[in-house]
Amino acid sequence: xxxxxxxxxxxxxxxxxxxxxxxxxxxxxxxxxxxxxxxxxxxxxxxxxxxxxxxxxxxxxxxxxxxxxxxxxxxxxxxxxxxxxxxxxxxxxxxxxxxxxxxxxxxxxxxxxxxxxxxxxxxxxxxxxxxxxxxxxxxxxxxxxxxxxxxxxxxxxxxxxxxxxxxxxxxxxxxxxxxxxxxxxxxxxxxxxxxxxxxxxxxxxxxxxxxxxxxxxxxxxxxxxxxxxxxxxxxxxxxxxxxxxxxxxxxxxxxxxxxxxxxxxxxxxxxxxxxxxxxxxxxxxxxxxxxxxxxxxxxxxxxxxxxxxxx
Amino acid sequence: xxxxxxxxxxxxxxxxxxxxxxxxxxxxxxxxxxxxxxxxxxxxxxxxxxxxxxxxxxxxxxxxxxxxxxxxxxxxxxxxxxxxxxxxxxxxxxxxxxxxxxxxxxxxxxxxxxxxxxxxxxxxxxxxxxxxxxxxxxxxxxxxxxxxxxxxxxxxxxxxxxxxxxxxxxxxxxxxxxxxxxxxxxxxxxxxxxxxxxxxxxxxxxxxxxxxxxxxxxxxxxxxxxxxxxxxxxxxxxxxxxxxxxxxxxxxxxxxxxxxxxxxxxxxxxxxxxxxxxxxxxxxxxxxxxxxxxxxxxxxxxxxxxxxxxxxxxxxxxxxxxxxxxxxxxxxxxxxxxxxxxxxxxxxxxxxxxxxxxxxxxxxxxxxxxxxxxxxxxxxxxxxxxxxxxxxxxxxxxxxxxxxxxxxxxxxxxxxx
Numbered sequence: 001x002x003x004x005x006x007x008x009x010x011x012x013x014x015x016x017x018x019x020x021x022x023x024x025x026x027x028x029x030x031x032x033x034x035x036x037x038x039x040x041x042x043x044x045x046x047x048x049x050x051x052x053x054x055x056x057x058x059x060x061x062x063x064x065x066x067x068x069x070x071x072x073x074x075x076x077x078x079x080x081x082x083x084x085x086x087x088x089x090x091x092x093x094x095x096x097x098x099x100x101x102x103x104x105x106x107x108x109x110x111x112x113x114x115x116x117x118x119x120x121x122x123x124x125x126x127x128x129x130x131x132x133x134x135x136x137x138x139x140x141x142x143x144x145x146x147x148x149x150x151x152x153x154x155x156x157x158x159x160x161x162x163x164x165x166x167x168x169x170x171x172x173x174x175x176x177x178x179x180x181x182x183x184x185x186x187x188x189x190x191x192x193x194x195x196x197x198x199x200x201x202x203x204x205x206x207x208x209x210x211x212x213x214x215x216x217x218x219x220x221x222x223x224x225x226x227x228x229x230x231x232x233x234x235x236x237x238x239x240x241x242x243x244x245x246x247x248x249x250x251x252x253x254x255x256x257x258x259x260x261x262x263x264x265x266x267x268x269x270x271x272x273x274x275x276x277x278x279x280x281x282x283x284x285x286x287x288x289x290x291x292x293x294x295x296x297x298x299x300x301x302x303x304x305x306x307x308x309x310x311x
Numbered sequence: 312x313x314x315x316x317x318x319x320x321x322x323x324x325x326x327x328x329x330x331x332x333x334x335x336x337x338x339x340x341x342x343x344x345x346x347x348x349x350x351x352x353x354x355x356x357x358x359x360x361x362x363x364x365x366x367x368x369x370x371x372x373x374x375x376x377x378x379x380x381x382x383x384x385x386x387x388x389x390x391x392x393x394x395x396x397x398x399x400x401x402x403x404x405x406x407x408x409x410x411x412x413x414x415x416x417x418x419x420x421x422x423x424x425x426x427x428x429x430x431x432x433x434x435x436x437x438x439x440x441x442x443x444x445x446x447x448x449x450x451x452x453x454x455x456x457x458x459x460x461x462x463x464x465x466x467x468x469x470x471x472x473x474x475x476x477x478x479x480x481x482x483x484x485x486x487x488x489x490x491x492x493x494x495x496x497x498x499x500x501x502x503x504x505x506x507x508x509x510x511x512x513x514x515x516x517x518x519x520x521x522x523x524x525x526x527x528x529x530x531x532x533x534x535x536x537x538x539x540x541x542x543x544x545x546x547x548x549x550x551x552x553x554x555x556x557x558x559x560x561x562x563x564x565x566x567x568x569x570x571x572x573x574x575x576x577x578x579x580x581x582x583x584x585x586x587x588x589x590x591x592x593x594x595x596x597x598x599x600x601x602x603x604x605x606x607x608x609x610x611x612x613x614x615x616x617x618x619x620x621x622x623x624x625x626x627x628x629x630x631x632x633x634x635x636x637x638x639x640x641x642x643x644x645x646x647x648x649x650x651x652x653x654x655x656x657x658x659x660x661x662x663x664x665x666x667x668x669x670x671x672x673x674x675x676x677x678x679x680x681x682x683x684x685x686x687x688x689x690x691x692x693x694x695x696x697x698x699x700x701x702x703x704x705x706x707x708x709x710x711x712x713x714x715x716x717x718x719x720x721x722x723x724x725x726x727x728x
Contacts, residue, residue: 044548096541097420117548123539126365129405137673144665152658186608189670189678193685196666197619200659204626207655237629244570244625245618248563252614255559257552259357263611 003231003284004224010280014167014273021174031177034184037131039089039124041096045104047081048113056083059106063099075258082117089124096121134188138169141195149199153206156286161202164274164282168198171273172266182262190266197245198274201238202282208234209283218294227287231279242275316709323703327584330591348591349557351598354414355606355680358553360546361414364423365675366536368407376407382533384409387426393525404675409536415546423541432527433489434474442477442486443470451527453520454510460520462511464527471507479503490523556610563614564590567621575628577717581703582624582696589620589695596687603687606680616688619663623696627652628719635720641713649701660693 003010025031035042045056053072060070065087073084090096100116107114142162150158169191176183208230216226231238246268253264334348356363368380384401387409391399399413411426432445447470454463466474477486478500487497488511496513515523568586571579593613597603631648635641667686674682 046545046548094424097423101420115545116543118542118544120542121540123367125367126539133673137669140673141666141669144669145662148662148665149658185675185678186681189608189674189681192666192670193615196663199662200622203659203662204655207658211651233633234629237626240574240625240629241622244567244621245615247566247570248560248614248618249611251563251566252556252559252611255555255562256611257555257607259607260552260556260611263608267615 002225003228003280004287007280007284007288010276010284014171014277014281017178018167018170018174021170021177024174025177028177028180031173032180032182034182035086035120035122035127036184037127039122039127041087041089041119041121043085043087043100043103043119044117045083045085045107046113046115046117047083047107047111048079048115049111050077050081051083051111053083055110056085056107059103060085060087060099062106063102089121091123130185130188134185134191137188138191138195141192142166145195145199149203149206153210156289157206157209160282160286160289161199161206163285164202164277165195165199167277167281168194168270168273172270175269176266181265184262186259186263187266190263190270193267194270194274198270198278201242201275201278204238204241205231205234205278205283206286209286222287223290223294224284224287227283231283235279238275238278242271246271313710316706319706320703320710323584323706327587327591331587334591334594348594348598352594352603352605354549354553355604355609356412356414356542356549357544357607358549358605359414360544360549361412361416362423363410363412363540363542364426364538365404365540366409366411367539368409369535369537371407376534379533380407380409383536386532387411390426390525408539410675423538434477435487435489436477436481437484437486443473445527447473448527451524453517453524456510456512459512460515460517461513462515462520462524462527464509464511466507466509468507471505474507474509475503475505478505490526495523552607553610556607556614560610560614560617564617567618571621571624574719575624576719577707577712578624578628578631578700578704578719581700581707582621582628584703585624585695585700586617586620588699589692590617592695593688593691596691597684600687603683604680605684608678609680609684612681612684613688616685616692619689620692620696622659623652623656623693624700626655627696627700631718632720635715635718641715641718642708644718645701645704645708649697653697656693656697660689663689 047056051074053074057067057070057072060072061067070085070087073086075082075084090099100119104114104116142165145165146158146162148158149161172191172194176187205227209227212226212230216229221229249264249267249271253261253268256264333345337347337350338345368376368383370376373379380403384403388399388401391401391411391413396413396416398415399411402410402412404410432448434442434444436442443466447466449465449467449470451462451464454461481500482502483500485497485499487494489495496511498512511523513520513523564586568579568583571582571586573579575582593616597605597613627648630652631644634644634647639647664686667682667689670682671679671686
């Protein structure tokens with residue numbers, strides 16, 4: 001299998017997804033940010049029977065919100081029916097409590113079992129901090145990965161692994177943007193999980209490359225071909241390790257409550273992306289890069305500019 | 312050799328069954344009571360229900376801000392304990408935030424009012440001169456005067472003498488008692504009060520007198536705080552989340568076991584045993600390590616780490632298959648499979664731990680719970696995948712289970728061996 005030969009095509013897959021994500025993001029005004037980022041309140045009201053969402057929104061309109069300010073999502077049906085209501089930050093904790101109590105009383109007139117099951121209020125300041133927190137923690141984690149692989153392998157391995165990692169993260173963000181999934185603080189946890197985990201498959205391949213480098217000389221095989229061989233030799237484990245992890249996380253996605261789903265789906269996307277780049281992007285990139293360096297050195301030697309160097 | 316291996320295997324299986332039963336059902340023999348393991352892990356708010364709130368302290372510029380902040384946290388803790396919320400936690404988040412978590416709460420509004428109330432008490436003369444403030448009050452409690460609820464207070468020495476002087480000078484005048492700038496009581500001084508004790512009359516109900524007494528007692532907050540985040544989760548919602556995620560975890564484990572059995576046969580059986588041992592150790596660690604809280608994302612972390620736990624085994628077993636295909640005996644393949652796969656396993660686990668630690672530092676609330684379970688899970692899985700599985704497989708080899716087909720390697724290639 002000549003993975004490196006088709007590198008210029010396979011690398012386009014994540015790149016195109018990222019471009020598409022950017023386009024969708026620009027057209028639709030960014031990501032679908034949840035209250036953790038934007039500030040505001042998310043209230044889950046357990047209704048306990050099938051209901052008309054207008055009754056719920058009217059209760060909030062009676063509290064002084066406009067129709068555009070509030071969004072009501074229906075979740076479940078029958079005894080499990082719930083209304084998820086999102087409304088903007090009032091910047092006043094007492095007012096918030098008042099709204100909560102009034103709305104509950106109001107809805108109970110129509111649906112006597114109605115009860116506020118959870119309510120989350122986030123101020124706008126907290127949201128802004130979270131974005132900064134998210135970006136810096138992902139960058140720090142990536143930098144640490146680079147340093148670690150640099151230390152354990154070699155600089156070029158570190159760079160290519162982190163490039164693959166950034167593509168994975170880019171794909172995650174793009175897919176979440178394209179699918180209009182709501183983004184809350186758990187998304188940051190999902191990204192960091194992938195940063196820590198998606199690199200594992202790349203390491204397994206690089207570990208084999210490192211091993212093969214000891215026994216296969218440049219004359220026998222150029223570096224791109226050696227990378228291809230290493231990918232091929234480790235293919236079952238690269239795929240199987242991802243499958244076992246996918247099994248558990250997909251089960252969780254199917255069975256879990258909505259906040260777990262919100263967390264599990266980006267991880268699933270990241271796992272698939274990470275697996276793809278570990279097979280099709282990182283090793284080929286490394287191999288092609290090494291060959292380019294070798295060519296330059298050879299050309300330099302021929303021209304007598306550079307002394308022969310043991311690599 | 313053979314008997315020892317067989318005995319070892321039987322002991323492992325019996326121990327696993329015994330500890331498994333203990334973890335699931337707990338134990339209750341006379342004085343000895345062991346709770347089921349899952350109940351032993353303290354649960355986060357999103358699972359047991361409760362209120363969490365984040366406050367931002369104002370005036371960050373102040374020179375002794377850090378000590379004022381910890382003072383504020385101490386007062387908050389005090390107020391919560393006085394109210395009987397002994398399980399409530401007050402922690403610092405970042406440089407100027409305070410996170411308050413109160414489990415098992417029915418009426419979030421009331422508690423949040425109590426936490427957030429500044430309660431700055433001042434005693435003033437008629438012409439507005441401040442005699443003393445709430446810090447001079449040693450104790451305050453609700454009592455009755457002529458059938459009306461009042462707040463009795465006792466002053467410290469400094470307060471007593473200031474109060475004695477002020478009351479002596481103001482006989483016949485009014486001394487007002489203000490809470491947060493609002494006059495709550497304005498008694499006329501009849502005689503000088505020297506004993507350092509007094510009471511506050513007001514339009515109190517038994518309840519509001521009790522609450523004021525508590526607020527005075529716990530003192531004023533050294534810093535003004537503003538609520539920037541509050542989350543309330545009902546206990547039923549948490550229970551639902553816990554039961555569905557636990558069911559997902561069990562099904563996930565079963566599917567992983569099936570996958571490993573189909574793919575790796577005998578080593579798959581050993582990996583599955585090791586996986587069960589891993590789950591026991593992981594839950595045990597979560598139960599005994601102080602400060603670990605099981606949150607909803609935390610369960611996701613556990614489930615995810617179960618999927619990751621067998622990764623090391625997959626890497627080892629694939630390596631073993633390779634060695635067998637290359638013509639090595641089963642015994643040699645097992646040994647070199649573990650040896651040669653180790654560097655890849657170590658490197659890949661360390662990167663996950665690095666990410667987990669970054670998350671632990673930057674994350675807050677339930678995300679921290681995820682980072683903790685993930686990190687503990689990865690560390691612990693490395694142990695079971697490498698040490699436990701190797702031990703089990705050695706017993707199998709010792710028992711002469713050396714047919715290649717038991718290891719998922721086709722017989723056609725066995726000819727080389």
